[in-house]
Amino acid sequence: MNDSNKVITVSGLQKSFKDNDVLKDVSFSVQKGTMLALLGPNGAGKTTTVRILSTLLSADAGEVKVDGHDVVKDPEGVRSVIGLTGQSAAIDDLLTGRENLIMMGRLYRLTKQSAIARADELLKEFDLVDAADRPAKTYSGGMRRRLDLAVSLIATPPVIFLDEPTTGLDPRSRSVMWEIIRNLMKKGVTILLTTQYLEEADQLADKIVLINDGRVAAEGTPKELKDKVGNDQLVVTLKTSKDFNAATKQLKKRIVRTNDDKRKVVIPIASDGKDVASILSKLQASKIHVESLDIHKPTLDDVFMIMTEKQGK
Amino acid sequence: MTELEFTKSSKVTSFFSDSLIMIKRSSRHILRNQDQLLGTFFQPIMFLVLFASVFGGAIEQALPEGISYIDFLMAGIIVQTVAFGSTTTAIAITNDLQKGIVDRFRSLPMSNLAVLNGHVVSDIFRNSISTTVMILAGLVIGFRPQADFVGWVGIIGILFLFTFAFSWLSAIVGVFAKSVEAVQWLTFVIIFPLTFASSAFTPTENMGKYLKLFAENQPITQVVEAIRALILGVPVDNYVISSIIWCVVIIAVAMPTAAYLFNRKTNE
Numbered sequence: 001m002n003d004s005n006k007v008i009t010v011s012g013l014q015k016s017f018k019d020n021d022v023l024k025d026v027s028f029s030v031q032k033g034t035m036l037a038l039l040g041p042n043g044a045g046k047t048t049t050v051r052i053l054s055t056l057l058s059a060d061a062g063e064v065k066v067d068g069h070d071v072v073k074d075p076e077g078v079r080s081v082i083g084l085t086g087q088s089a090a091i092d093d094l095l096t097g098r099e100n101l102i103m104m105g106r107l108y109r110l111t112k113q114s115a116i117a118r119a120d121e122l123l124k125e126f127d128l129v130d131a132a133d134r135p136a137k138t139y140s141g142g143m144r145r146r147l148d149l150a151v152s153l154i155a156t157p158p159v160i161f162l163d164e165p166t167t168g169l170d171p172r173s174r175s176v177m178w179e180i181i182r183n184l185m186k187k188g189v190t191i192l193l194t195t196q197y198l199e200e201a202d203q204l205a206d207k208i209v210l211i212n213d214g215r216v217a218a219e220g221t222p223k224e225l226k227d228k229v230g231n232d233q234l235v236v237t238l239k240t241s242k243d244f245n246a247a248t249k250q251l252k253k254r255i256v257r258t259n260d261d262k263r264k265v266v267i268p269i270a271s272d273g274k275d276v277a278s279i280l281s282k283l284q285a286s287k288i289h290v291e292s293l294d295i296h297k298p299t300l301d302d303v304f305m306i307m308t309e310k311q312g313k
Numbered sequence: 314m315t316e317l318e319f320t321k322s323s324k325v326t327s328f329f330s331d332s333l334i335m336i337k338r339s340s341r342h343i344l345r346n347q348d349q350l351l352g353t354f355f356q357p358i359m360f361l362v363l364f365a366s367v368f369g370g371a372i373e374q375a376l377p378e379g380i381s382y383i384d385f386l387m388a389g390i391i392v393q394t395v396a397f398g399s400t401t402t403a404i405a406i407t408n409d410l411q412k413g414i415v416d417r418f419r420s421l422p423m424s425n426l427a428v429l430n431g432h433v434v435s436d437i438f439r440n441s442i443s444t445t446v447m448i449l450a451g452l453v454i455g456f457r458p459q460a461d462f463v464g465w466v467g468i469i470g471i472l473f474l475f476t477f478a479f480s481w482l483s484a485i486v487g488v489f490a491k492s493v494e495a496v497q498w499l500t501f502v503i504i505f506p507l508t509f510a511s512s513a514f515t516p517t518e519n520m521g522k523y524l525k526l527f528a529e530n531q532p533i534t535q536v537v538e539a540i541r542a543l544i545l546g547v548p549v550d551n552y553v554i555s556s557i558i559w560c561v562v563i564i565a566v567a568m569p570t571a572a573y574l575f576n577r578k579t580n581e
Contacts, residue, residue: 054420057580079422090417092338094345106334107423109327111318118317135345151417156317 007032007159007190008053013062015048022048023059024214030207035181035191037205039198039304045214046194047087050163053192054084067159080108083152083160087167090148093137097128097147100136101154108155115154122150126180142173149180160184162193166200178203198304210304218303226298231268233296234276238263239289246288251279269295331423335431339405343439349401353439357394357447364390364514365454372515380545383456388541389513391444392533395472396508398440399479400500405432406487406575407496415579425579426572432487433480440476459546468543471556475536478560481567488574513537532559 008030015023023045030036038046051057053064055075064070069077084090091100098119105115123132126146131139136147145165152160162181166174181204185191195201201208202222210218210225218225238244241262248255248265257266269275276293283290322330343350369382376385409415409428418428448456460468483500490496510524511517511533517525528534536559539552 051416056416056419076422079420082420084417084420086413086416088413090413092414093412094342095338099341103334103338104417104421107331107418107421109319109322109422111320114316114318155319 005032006030007067008036008192009063009065010049010053011063013049013052013064014060015045015052015057016060022214023052023062026062026211026214026216028209028216028219030190030192032190033185033188034206035185035193035204037201037208038192038194038211039196039201039208040194040211040217041196044211046196046211047163049211050084050086050161050192050194054082054161055079081157081159083155083157085145085149085152085160085162085165087164091136091144091151094135096133096135097139097150098123098132100147100151104151105154110155118154118156122153126150127176140173142169142176145169145173145177146180149177153184158189160189160191162191164194164196166195166197174200225303228303231270232298234267234269234279235294235296236265236267236279236283236290237292237294238265239291243288243290246286247283250282250286250288254279263291266296328424328427331427332430332434335427336434337431339431339435340438342405343435353398353443354446356397357390357443358450360394361386361390361447361450362454368514375516375519381455381457383451383454384458384545385541386514387448387451387456387458388537388544389508389511391447391472392475392537392540393508393513394443394447395440395476396479396504396533397500398443399436399476399483400486400496400504401439402432402436402480402483403487403490403496403500404493406484407490407493410488410578411492419579425576429484429571429575433477433484436480436483437473437476440472444472458544460543461546464543464546467549467553468540471536471539471543471553471560474557474560474564478532478563478567481564481571484571485567485574488571488578507531507533511537512541532556532563535559 006029008028010029011027013023013026014021022043026045026049028036028038038049040046048057052059053066053071055071055078058072064072066078067081069075069081071078092103095103101119101122102115105118106112110118123129126149128143128147128150131143136144139147149162149165165181166177169177178200181191181193185204193201193205205222207221208219208225209216218228220228236247238247244258244262244265248258251265251267254267255265258264267275267279269279276295280290280293320327320330343353364386365383369386372385373382376382406429409432415428419425486496486499486503490499510520510528511531512528513533517528517534520528535552535555539549539556542549542552
């Protein structure tokens with residue numbers, strides 16, 4: 001792939017705090033206008049990576065470039081092209097939402113008029129107009145995150161770091177954030193997202209880098225990662241335990257799992273669905289009554305479990 | 314979307330404009346933090362009235378003929394208020410460091426030092442409120458300053474310098490402290506002995522040998538004596554010059570130290 005399309009490149013990143021090697025070897029790159037999700041459990045090194053990329057922390061080894069600027073040689077250059085939304089909402093509680101936006105805009109070197117106009121625009125976009133002139137300490141958790149994200153967009157930076165933007169939010173606020181992030185992607189910005197929620201990475205990211213214990217454990221598109229785990233699975237719920245017994249006898253070889261209440265059987269299938277037809281006709285031929293059918297797609301949860309287990313060994 | 318315009322300014326001018334933005338922010342904090350604002354008003358009045366009425370009778374005996382305790386006390390209590398007031402710089406910095414906002418500032422193309430500048434300079438703003446309130450309250454209970462116009466200019470100038478110096482010292486405490494509670498006892502341990510082992514509330518003549526030696530040579534006594542002489546309209550001896558030297562030295566050491574520690578702390 002063309003190097004000039006890579007907006008973020010990270011290679012051989014290492015960082016330790018005293019005796020704790022947080023990052024052992026992390027490399028990845030992000031294509032212009034795409035979103036990469038850094039996925040990993042707590043303590044995997046996600047936030048440390050973002051802090052190094054946003055010049056808040058210096059690495060022990062490795063090279064990082066953001067939009068052509070080296071984080072070590074040209075931190076000012078990096079700061080002028082990034083927007084950072086951290087884990088804890090980094091807003092000023094005693095200032096109003098509008099004052100927060102204008103202040104940060106001015107610090108990004110926007111002219112006063114531009115900062116004021118852009119603040120208005122963002123307040124509308126993030127549904128904060130009614131609360132614009134209230135101190136931020138009166139905001140709800142979801143509003144604070146929205147304001148925090150709005151603040152990092154004030155100077156329309158081409159690269160955005162979102163460090164666990166939805167951690168601790170209720171489901172409704174989370175889906176609002178997702179909508180906002182999707183809109184952001186439509187505008188062509190390059191995004192690096194960290195998350196411990198597999199669903200979030202699955203929903204939003206073009207590419208996922210799974211990090212565990214300071215190393216890249218796996219990377220690829222959400223689909224590629226899921227394919228690594230294997231097949232779709234058909235979950236058949238039988239009507240009675242008599243049906244269940246008959247079905248297990250009939251399909252013995254193909255069943256990988258049954259559940260304890262003797263109602264469900266799980267059968268791996270090819271994703272084209274041909275297997276489903278043959279299984280159903282077998283059951284029907286033996287007069288076995290089926291209550292419901294479910295196709296379980298492998299989730300990133302499965303990927304996550306498998307990959308992090310592998311690393312542990 | 315609006316076309317955004319960026320200012321094009323040199324490093325030096327951006328440092329000043331960043332500092333101005335931060336001063337504006339910290340000043341807003343002062344006005345909106347209402348509990349602290351109440352303290353700014355009432356604490357000095359309380360100290361003034363308590364000292365004047367409780368110690369006044371006893372200490373007046375030790376004062377030279379014709380000087381009332383309230384006139385003597387005023388300089389001490391103003392300096393004490395400013396010294397205690399400087400601790401809010403430490404609290405504000407500790408607060409900022411504990412929340413994510415310093416990370417935000419550091420991810421912006423701005424000067425780190427501007428954050429500290431904002432808190433320190435806005436301290437002058439708050440101390441001006443305290444001092445004005447206290448002088449007005451003093452006038453009500455019998456304070457009769459003899460200072461002329463030049464005297465007042467001198468008093469204000471020294472107070473500005475002193476506030477600035479102590480706020481930078483306080484900034485160091487703010488960077489070091491791990492919590493706001495820690496700030497409170499740290500400053501208590503530093504500021505209390507400095508203000509009480511001085512000529513702020515009582516003449517140093519009757520202190521023990523070593524205490525007297527300390528009291529007469531520490532910065533707070535210099536500043537108190539300079540302001541007291543200006544208030545009473547008597548010769549200032551060397552006190553004005555030694556106050557200025559003390560403050561300038563403190564600023565010259567504390568400012569870069571605080572900035573260095575702040576940078577180091579935030580890069581952890």
